[in-house]
Amino acid sequence: MSKGVRVIAVISRKGGCGKSTLVRGLASAAVARGERVTVFDTDSSQSIYGWMKVAKQLGNWNDRAEVIHTYDPEEITARLDAIYAEPPHDHLVLIDTFGGSSEALDDVVLQAHLIVAPVRPGRGDYLETMQTLMWRERLKGRVDDPASVPEYRVVINAVSAEPSATERQGIEQIFQTMPAIEEPMMERKAYKQVDAEGLLGEIRDSTRKGIVQNHLTAALQEMEAILELFEDAMLTETEAV
Ligand SMILES: Nc1ncnc2c1ncn2[C@@H]1O[C@H](COP(=O)(O)OP(=O)(O)OP(=O)(O)O)[C@@H](O)[C@H]1O
Ligand SMILES: [Mg+2]
Known part of the structure; x- marks a missing residue:
């Protein structure tokens, strides 16, 4: 089934919660599925x-992937x-934002089909x-x-x-208390590697060490599952309209 253009905005006030990591992972998953990807990087550090x-x-x-800093x-x-305006095609658009969302983000967020936020199980992130x-x-009241x-x-x-018990709690x-998708992002060295080296599937394909390949494949599968759950959430929303 054709999915068309889907726009996901990754937003959280919490610095370091994993926004850019999630963007890199979702971009990798969509590219691995043969889709086109555009990432809008709105972070001044151009991560x-x-x-x-x-x-x-x-x-x-x-x-197939492109990053635009603006x-x-x-x-x-x-x-x-x-x-x-292009002929219909599958295209994942990701918007990466910086910690500390502001009114300036309103106009950006309203162009998305889904807002997502990574959250680490710990009190600071939760609040x-x-x-x-x-x-x-509150944005609902401003539009x-x-x-x-x-x-x-x-x-x-x-x-x-x-x-640990605390983490499980x-x-x-x-x-x-939050609309969390079922699949979590595990703590993985592979995500650090992606951070330093590039798209997950592309790193995997240029790696010769079997064990590292396996870690990268597991991370890619995790990201594919997460992307599918986000897509389900977008479908539910369109159907409800
Ligand atoms: N699931 C994970 N496994 C391993 N490392 C992770 C994971 N998620 C995030 N990290 C690491 O945590 C750090 C912060 O993550 P990231 O840069 O994605 O956060 P951010 O929300 O984009 O931060 P900022 O608000 O500054 O933009 C990075 O070094 C990243 O590699
Ligand atoms: Mg970031």
């Missing part, structure tokens, strides 16, 4: 833009319009993610049509292979 440059140098990039909602609108949720609720505010999902991030609390 995703810089990542693409390094990945290209290392030969771990794919021409803070300008109008530029994002114009570029999105250009994508929508700031709640604030992000409330910011989204003409509250239904234009995208759906919201959280993904639990950096879960240990053997979670934190996970439970997130599931009970």
